Amino acid sequence: DSGVTQTPKHLITATGQRVTLRCSPRSGDLSVYWYQQSLDQGLQFLIQYYNGEERAKGNILERFSAQQFPDLHSELNLSSLELGDSALYFCASSVGARATDTQYFGPGTRLTVL
Amino acid sequence: AQSVTQPDIHITVSEGASLELRCNYSYGATPYLFWYVQSPGQGLQLLLKYFSGDTLVQGIKGFEAEFKRSQSSFNLRKPSVHWSDAAEYFCAVGQGGTSYGKLTFGQGTILTVHP
Numbered sequence: 001d002s003g004v005t006q007t008p009k010h011l012i013t014a015t016g017q018r019v020t021l022r023c024s025p026r027s028g029d030l031s032v033y034w035y036q037q038s039l040d041q042g043l044q045f046l047i048q049y050y051n052g053e054e055r056a057k058g059n060i061l062e063r064f065s066a067q068q069f070p071d072l073h074s075e076l077n078l079s080s081l082e083l084g085d086s087a088l089y090f091c092a093s094s095v096g097a098r099a100t101d102t103q104y105f106g107p108g109t110r111l112t113v114l
Numbered sequence: 115a116q117s118v119t120q121p122d123i124h125i126t127v128s129e130g131a132s133l134e135l136r137c138n139y140s141y142g143a144t145p146y147l148f149w150y151v152q153s154p155g156q157g158l159q160l161l162l163k164y165f166s167g168d169t170l171v172q173g174i175k176g177f178e179a180e181f182k183r184s185q186s187s188f189n190l191r192k193p194s195v196h197w198s199d200a201a202e203y204f205c206a207v208g209q210g211g212t213s214y215g216k217l218t219f220g221q222g223t224i225l226t227v228h229p
Contacts, residue, residue, distance in 0.1 A: 042219060090158070097215055
């Protein structure tokens with residue numbers, strides 16, 4: 001158990017809908033990361049927040065948005081969902097914001113878009 | 115842009131045999147290098163990391179990796195594989211700086227262990 005929690009574990013929804021994925025980082029960690037894992041694209045970095053502020057951005061679609069709240073939990077919002085958004089979404093956390101800070105991964109949220 | 119290549123999609127070894135998983139990266143400066151393991155239905159767990167210094171790094175579960183700048187490689191090794199090592203292994207690179215904690219992952223190598 002990494003100490004990173006993600007809810008829900010599974011999510012099934014229809015095209016065009018909007019969903020919210022939630023992540024609680026390990027106690028004491030200030031950075032939260034979101035990654036998408038799909039068969040087509042592999043494991044891809046989406047976005048990083050540190051203490052409430054965006055720090056790094058990957059190839060995150062405009063239909064996707066994220067935020068980190070004052071209690072440090074984070075939410076990833078996916079809207080106008082398409083079949084291709086079906087994937088495993090991982091949250092990770094680390095103490096600091098640097099690449100040298102070990103990232104601890106949660107168990108993931110499996111999103112299925114029908 | 116940095117990239118990571120894991121040439122082997124799937125590797126099968128017998129229990130007790132040695133293992134080497136290959137990883138090549140493309141990046142101008144010395145990158146930060148990582149190996150993660152993902153068991154079925156689980157998140158990723160860090161096995162080891164290299165930032166600088168001794169090019170042979172030791173990790174958890176008896177794994178080690180060697181950084182070779184001339185070959186742009188960071189191969190993962192284990193002298194004797196156990197059935198519990200069956201999983202998917204990911205090599206990743208971070209460049210730091212204005213990229214902060216962003217990691218770029220390879221496509222992964224699935225390891226099957228035969229008894």
